[in-house]
Amino acid sequence: MSFEVPAGGCLLVVGPSGSGKSSLGLALAGLIPRDLPGEVSGYLSVAGLDPRTAGPGAVAARLGLVFQDPGSQLVMERVEDDVAFGLENRGWSRAEMTSRIPVAISGAGLGGLERRRTNRLSGGQQQRLALAGVLAASPSVVILDEPTANLDPDGASDFFRRLASLRSEGSTTIVLVEHRVEAAWPLADLVLALGPDGTPIDIGSPEDVLRRSADRMAKAGIWLPDGRTSSGPGPSGPGPSGMDAHGTPTPSAIAPAAPPGSPVLSAAGVGFAYERGSPVLADVDLAIGAGERVALVGPNGSGKSTLGRLLVGLLRPTAGQIRSSGADPSRLRARDLALRAGYVFQDPEAGFLTDTVADEVMLGLGPVERAAAPALLERLRLPLGDFGARSPYRLSGGEARRLSLACALVRQPRLLVLDEPTFGQDRLGYAGLLDILRRRLDEGVCLVAATHDERFVADIASRIVRMDAGRIIRDVEGSAA
Amino acid sequence: MIVARDLAPAQLDSILGRTSPVLKLAVAVVWFVGLATTIRIGPPMVLAIVALVAGMVVGRIPPRELARAVTPIWLAALGLAFFNTVFAAANADPSAVTVAQVGPFRITEAALASGVGLGLRLIAVGAVGAVFILTTDSTRLADSLVQQAGLSPRFAYGALAAYQAVPRFGEDLATLRQARRLRGLRGGWHPRLLVGLLVLAIRHGDRVALAMDARAFGSRPRTHYREVDWGWLDLGVAVGGAVVLAVALALGS
Numbered sequence: 001m002s003f004e005v006p007a008g009g010c011l012l013v014v015g016p017s018g019s020g021k022s023s024l025g026l027a028l029a030g031l032i033p034r035d036l037p038g039e040v041s042g043y044l045s046v047a048g049l050d051p052r053t054a055g056p057g058a059v060a061a062r063l064g065l066v067f068q069d070p071g072s073q074l075v076m077e078r079v080e081d082d083v084a085f086g087l088e089n090r091g092w093s094r095a096e097m098t099s100r101i102p103v104a105i106s107g108a109g110l111g112g113l114e115r116r117r118t119n120r121l122s123g124g125q126q127q128r129l130a131l132a133g134v135l136a137a138s139p140s141v142v143i144l145d146e147p148t149a150n151l152d153p154d155g156a157s158d159f160f161r162r163l164a165s166l167r168s169e170g171s172t173t174i175v176l177v178e179h180r181v182e183a184a185w186p187l188a189d190l191v192l193a194l195g196p197d198g199t200p201i202d203i204g205s206p207e208d209v210l211r212r213s214a215d216r217m218a219k220a221g222i223w224l225p226d227g228r229t230s231s232g233p234g235p236s237g238p239g240p241s242g243m244d245a246h247g248t249p250t251p252s253a254i255a256p257a258a259p260p261g262s263p264v265l266s267a268a269g270v271g272f273a274y275e276r277g278s279p280v281l282a283d284v285d286l287a288i289g290a291g292e293r294v295a296l297v298g299p300n301g302s303g304k305s306t307l308g309r310l311l312v313g314l315l316r317p318t319a320g321q322i323r324s325s326g327a328d329p330s331r332l333r334a335r336d337l338a339l340r341a342g343y344v345f346q347d348p349e350a351g352f353l354t355d356t357v358a359d360e361v362m363l364g365l366g367p368v369e370r371a372a373a374p375a376l377l378e379r380l381r382l383p384l385g386d387f388g389a390r391s392p393y394r395l396s397g398g399e400a401r402r403l404s405l406a407c408a409l410v411r412q413p414r415l416l417v418l419d420e421p422t423f424g425q426d427r428l429g430y431a432g433l434l435d436i437l438r439r440r441l442d443e444g445v446c447l448v449a450a451t452h453d454e455r456f457v458a459d460i461a462s463r464i465v466r467m468d469a470g471r472i473i474r475d476v477e478g479s480a481a
Numbered sequence: 482m483i484v485a486r487d488l489a490p491a492q493l494d495s496i497l498g499r500t501s502p503v504l505k506l507a508v509a510v511v512w513f514v515g516l517a518t519t520i521r522i523g524p525p526m527v528l529a530i531v532a533l534v535a536g537m538v539v540g541r542i543p544p545r546e547l548a549r550a551v552t553p554i555w556l557a558a559l560g561l562a563f564f565n566t567v568f569a570a571a572n573a574d575p576s577a578v579t580v581a582q583v584g585p586f587r588i589t590e591a592a593l594a595s596g597v598g599l600g601l602r603l604i605a606v607g608a609v610g611a612v613f614i615l616t617t618d619s620t621r622l623a624d625s626l627v628q629q630a631g632l633s634p635r636f637a638y639g640a641l642a643a644y645q646a647v648p649r650f651g652e653d654l655a656t657l658r659q660a661r662r663l664r665g666l667r668g669g670w671h672p673r674l675l676v677g678l679l680v681l682a683i684r685h686g687d688r689v690a691l692a693m694d695a696r697a698f699g700s701r702p703r704t705h706y707r708e709v710d711w712g713w714l715d716l717g718v719a720v721g722g723a724v725v726l727a728v729a730l731a732l733g734s
Contacts, residue, residue: 029695031691031694031695034694035690035691035694036691055700057694057697057698057699057700057701058700060694060695060696060697060698060700061697061700061701064695064696065695065696067688067691067692067695069688072685072688072689072692073688073692073695074692075638075642075689075692075693075696076620076638076641076642077619077620077641077645078620081620081706081707084706084707085638085696085698086696086697087704087706088703088704088705088706089696089697089698089699089700089701089703090697090700090701091701091702091703091704092704093704094704094705094706094708097704097706098706101706117487119645119648133696134696137697309659312663314659314662314663334661334662334664334665334666334667334668335665337662337663337665338662338663338664338665339665341663342663343659343663345656345659345660347656349681349684350653350656350657350660350681351656351657351659351660351663352660352677353657353660353661353664353673353677354673363664363666364664364665364666393680393684407663407664408663411665
């Protein structure tokens with residue numbers, strides 16, 4: 001690939017999952033091949049240096065990287081020290097640091113939190129801190145790798161506002177890798193679209209790229225900014241059933257919600273605390289009927305994930321009671337629980353138990369389910385032929401999540417609880433996921449999904465339960481659409 | 482006790498709180514070496530009492546918190562002392578002086594002395610360790626190790642990041658067990674859980690290392706935002722520590 005970003009410009013990199021977007025960022029920073037295995041060929045110059053031949057850290061000293069996972073990129077214990085860390089590494093004097101750090105912290109909207117432990121910040125605050133730490137050193141280039149993927153909508157829009165003001169200052173070149181194109185597209189001076197094999201589809205101004213290559217991008221599974229998806233010409237490939245050509249659901253594809261019968265799943269006065277005295281959930285009452293599709297929404301840390309694990313029976317409530325088809329799910333034998341409920345973890349990697357994709361999906365299955373697994377993986381775009389022998393830990397974020405979903409779906413459970421099922425999904429991955437979920441829902445499966453993804457809520461939910469600070473604050477029928 | 486937490490400002494601003502962490506470590510090590518030279522019961526008692534009183538007076542540690550910190554290791558010390566006394570080889574020696582005889586158990590003077598000596602030394606170690614932990618901020622410990630003891634920054638700050646990640650182990654383990662339950666597999670322990678934990682720990686370590694390098698770690702000699710300098714206080718604590726050890730060893734004779 002070839003491209004050139006003018007100083008102070010903003011390059012947006014889009015591409016389907018597994019197309020090498022993250023690798024590009026790491027290569028620009030010189031972390032490939034220095035820290036991570038890989039090979040970089042061709043001509044590469046970042047802020048006047050070739051990352052491959054410049055000394056260790058020489059390029060890193062002139063640029064800043066922000067990764068996707070907020071938790072693992074903060075090094076020091078406290079906000080102030082973490083901002084200082086990058087400056088210390090660059091050899092700033094103490095006086096320079098003392099004057100610079102408060103400015104950087106307040107610029108990120110974190111004023112007053114200087115001594116707060118970084119692991120006590122919300123995901124949104126952590127991500128703004130990561131950016132503050134990077135910007136404090138006034139780097140000439142900032143590379144952001146899906147910086148808002150783990151954030152709730154408020155956290156994400158805050159982050160993008162911060163990015164917009166950075167761009168308008170015009171002194172920093174921005175390379176932004178992003179799936180959420182609605183917010184990112186307006187910031188871009190230049191768009192690089194990568195195909196599934198990592199070769200560029202197109203590069204140019206946002207308008208030119210959309211005009212020239214919207215079809216090819218759509219076919220490769222790249223999200224396009226809103227407005228274009230409905231007005232642009234459709235791709236030639238057949239879309240999944242129940243969608244129009246761009247993966248937007250056609251209204252008829254949404255089955256009416258099943259009439260409310262006796263609840264399949266109910267929670268009465270449920271509370272939960274990981275540590276005594278600091279409850280993360282309190283007084284949760286919820287009754288879910290067959291065929292209901294519940295979206296759990298709310299800010300990071302509001303208790304969505306914990307409620308999901310309670311409903312499946314992975315945790316036992318510390319107060320109140322949960323009934324799933326008449327039984328307390330946390331007391332079921334594992335064999336029975338596995339047949340009733342499927343669950344996808346927010347961090348799918350944390351739930352992998354084997355060394356290959358094939359073993360992972362087959363783990364604990366009987367012969368009938370084993371026979372169904374290959375077709376399921378095929379539909380989730382993880383065909384056994386290509387992926388079967390790969391390590392589950394070496395998948396892209398979107399692929400790992402689809403594998404985790406396959407493990408949950410393969411037993412045909414009556415209850416599906418999904419924690420952020422759409423993180424990192426490109427358009428084709430998303431469409432495949434939606435298609436498969438809809439089929440299960442038509443068979444009367446009950447769905448609970450904790451999600452920040454407003455598109456997913458609009459596409460699938462029949463009921464929206466909003467949580468805040470461990471309580472249900474709103475429970476309404478109908479999707480957000 | 483292993484989870485990183487914030488100390489109260491009073492503890493951090495106390496005399497022991499402001500003392501160089503490296504110096505406190507050095508005093509503790511010298512005390513432990515001193516204890517290893519004797520099996521008498523006097524020296525460890527003196528050192529344990531001095532450590533606890535110093536912790537509360539010049540370390541401003543709330544007594545309740547200090548008690549909570551020493552309890553686990555003290556209980557272990559009591560258990561160890563008990564078993565080493567009751568089941569010591571010396572008890573079988575017919576020529577030894579019997580102190581007590583309870584049913585089939587005979588306790589000799591030699592066994593009692595070595596059991597109590599061992600227990601008291603552990604109690605002293607527990608007290609000194611608790612006072613160190615409850616007056617030392619972990620970030621300052623890392624800064625001090627780098628600036629005053631010449632420890633490699635990569636090691637010190639890497640260890641600090643790892644220390645912060647300790648709570649993750651518990652979460653990772655819980656998630657892996659839940660993942661097994663979701664596949665209909667038996668609960669309890671399984672070797673695969675260890676493999677999974679190891680994989681997740683290594684991946685987390687890789688990510689932190691990557692994050693450090695991405696922030697220009699090692700690109701040039703580092704400067705320090707928080708400088709840890711030697712001061713008169715450190716000299717005082719060093720002299721005080723040496724005097725206490727000398728007195729303890731002398732008193733115990």
